[in-house]
Amino acid sequence: MRTYLVTGGAGFIGSNYIHYMFRKYGDEIKIINVDALTYAGNLENLKSIEGKQNYSFIKADICDKEAIREIFAKNDIDRVVHFAAESHVDRSIKNPEVFVRTNVLGTAVMLNCAKEAWELPDGTYKEDKKFLHVSTDEVYGSLEEDGGYFYETTPYAPHSPYSASKASSDMLVRSYMDTYHFPANITNCSNNYGPYQFPEKFIPLVINNALQGKKLPVYGDGKNVRDWLYVEDHAKAIDMVQEKGRLFETYNIGGHNEKQNIEILHIILDTLQEMLADDDPRKKLATEELITYVEDRKGHDRRYAIAPDKIKAEIGWEPETMFKEGIRRTIKWYFENEEWMKNATSGDYQKYYAEMYNAKSE
Ligand code: NAD
Ligand code: TDX
Secondary structure, three states: OEEEEEEOOOOHHHHHHHHHHHHHHHHHEEEEEEEOOOOOOOHHHHHHHOOOOOEEEEEOOOOOHHHHHHHHHHOOOOEEEEOOOOOOHHHHHHOOHHHHHHHHHHHHHHHHHHHHHHEOOOOOEOOOOEEEEEEEHHHHOOOOOOOOOEOOOOOOOOOOHHHHHHHHHHHHHHHHHHHHOOOEEEEEEOOEEOOOOOOOOHHHHHHHHHHHOOOEEEEOOOOOEEEOEEHHHHHHHHHHHHHHOOOOOEEEEOOOOEEEHHHHHHHHHHHHHHHOOOOOOHHHHOOHHHEEEEOOOOOOOOEOOEOOHHHHHHHOOOOOOOHHHHHHHHHHHHHHOHHHHHHHOOOHHHHHHHHHHHOOOO
C-alpha cells in the first residue's frame, strides 16, 4: 500500500485531490494530510472522508522542521504531493513576507525532510520514492494579448510577490534534483476553478456576490486573460505525472480555455439565469447591473496561457471538462453547499473583504 503525504490538503486543490485519489484508488492507498489550517484551510472540505481508516490529518506548519521530520520518522512515506502555500495574489501584494516564509522556507523544509528520510548512505534513494511540487503558470510572467504560450522551457519572469515566491520554490526543487538527484517533479498549472474554492478568488467571489445582489468587482478593463481548468482535471494530471511521468521533469498543465475576466463574468451570470428557478428571488438579483469596474490590481499580469503539449504527448493527459460543463457543476456545488459558503465568508473574511475592496475606488 502506497503512503502519500499531502501538504495543504485542507485547501481548495489539495482537498479536491484527496477526494479524487480516494475515488480512484479506494483502500489501496493511505493519505496523511498535513495542513496548518490558515484562513484558507478548511476541514469541512474533507468531512465525507474524515472517518476513513486509511486517512489521517495532522495539523502542522510546513516551516516547522521538527514536526515534519517526525511525520517522516513515524511513517514510511512513498509520495509527497506538496500543495501547501499562500496562494492569493492580492494578499501577496498587501503582505509579501508570509508568502516568502511559507512558499520558500516551507518548501525547503519539505525537501530537506524528504531527502533525509529517503536518502541512502551511498547518496542514492530508497526505491520508488517521489516528491511532486505543485506550482503555477504565474512563474512565467505575462504573455502578450495577441499570441504566445507558456512552455516548460519559457524563462521564469514572475511579477507578483506570490509568483516570485512560487518561482523561488520551483528553483529550490530544481536545485535538489540537480545537486542531489532528488526524485522529484514540478507541475505548473493554470487557474483552477471548482468546488471548495475559497471565495476570495474570482470565480467563487462572483458566484457568491451575484447570488446576494452584491457588486461584481472587475479589475482594470476586465480584459485580462486566464486559462481556466476544472480542478478535478488538475488532480488527475498530478496523479498521472507522478505515476507515468519521467522523474526530474517539469510538466505544464492547462485547460486550453482562455477567457477574459469579463467573459467569465457574463458566462456565470448567464448560467445562473439558466439554473435559477423563475420564482427564486436570487434570479432578479444576479444581473449585469452588478458589474462594477474597480481600480486595477498592481502589476496585473495581462494574459496566461499554457501549452500542455508535453504532458499530452508523454503521458496522455488532456483536460476533460469543458468550461460550460465545469462552471455548471461548480455553481451547482455552491447551490448545494450554502452552509460551507456562509462559514467561509463569515468572521475574518468580512474584514478582509472590507479592507480589500473598500479601498478600491470605482
Ligand atoms: P489554498 O490557498 O486554497 O490552500 C492552501 C492550503 O495550504 C490551505 O489549506 C492552508 O491552510 C495550507 N497552508 C498554508 N500555509 C501553510 C503552512 N505554512 N503549513 C501548512 N499548511 C499551510 O490554495 P490552492 O488554490 O488550493 O493552491 C494549492 C497549490 O496549488 C498552491 O501551491 C498553489 O500555488 C498551486 N496552484 C494553484 C492554482 C489555483 O488556481 N488555485 C493554480 C496553479 C497552482
Ligand atoms: O475581485 C476580483 N476581480 C477581478 O477582476 C478578483 C478576486 C480577481 N479579478 C481578476 C484578477 C485576475 O485577472 O480575475 C482574475 C483571476 O483572479 P484570481 O482568482 O485572484 O486568480 P489569479 O490572480 O489569476 O491567480 C490564480 O491562478 C493561479 C490563483 O489564485 C493562484 O494561486 C494560481 O497560481
